Amino acid sequence: xxxxxxxxxxxxxxxxxxxxxxxxxxxxxxxxxxxxxxxxxxxxxxxxxxxxxxxxxxxxxxxxxxxxxxxxxxxxxxxxxxxxxxxxxxxxxxxxxxxxxxxxxxxxxxxxxxxxxxxxxxxxxxxxxxxxxxxxxxxxxxxxxxxxx
Numbered sequence: 001x002x003x004x005x006x007x008x009x010x011x012x013x014x015x016x017x018x019x020x021x022x023x024x025x026x027x028x029x030x031x032x033x034x035x036x037x038x039x040x041x042x043x044x045x046x047x048x049x050x051x052x053x054x055x056x057x058x059x060x061x062x063x064x065x066x067x068x069x070x071x072x073x074x075x076x077x078x079x080x081x082x083x084x085x086x087x088x089x090x091x092x093x094x095x096x097x098x099x100x101x102x103x104x105x106x107x108x109x110x111x112x113x114x115x116x117x118x119x120x121x122x123x124x125x126x127x128x129x130x131x132x133x134x135x136x137x138x139x140x141x142x143x144x145x146x147x148x149x
Contacts, residue, residue: 026071032081
């Protein structure tokens with residue numbers, strides 16, 4: 001499972017001209033589910049996102065987590081995080097989970113993050129979405145449940 005985590009001051013996702021999810025301060029999580037990912041992968045990544053120290057403390061150092069600040073998460077499914085463009089111009093998505101499995105584990109990640117006390121908003125799985133955000137910092141972190149990076 002892979003995630004791009006962006007610290008934001010606000011974000012929203014629009015599907016078919018309707019706001020599907022919207023947050024104030026917190027993080028946007030672009031989440032990709034790969035073949036072979038498990039419920040444990042989702043729980044690991046949810047824990048990492050909730051406790052990742054990317055928010056400033058009173059001295060301006062990144063020492064506080066999403067859980068500590070009370071911020072929210074806008075979680076958007078993004079299978080393209082498993083796009084492999086090495087050696088070609090058109091990415092291959094063979095390493096992305098099939099849609100049914102991807103949806104199940106995406107929903108498990110959302111559930112696990114919420115169970116950690118984080119308010120979670122979402123996009124719509126497999127929909128064409130427009131994501132609007134104001135990146136704060138900018139702070140952008142890449143996470144991988146297999147700890148490849």
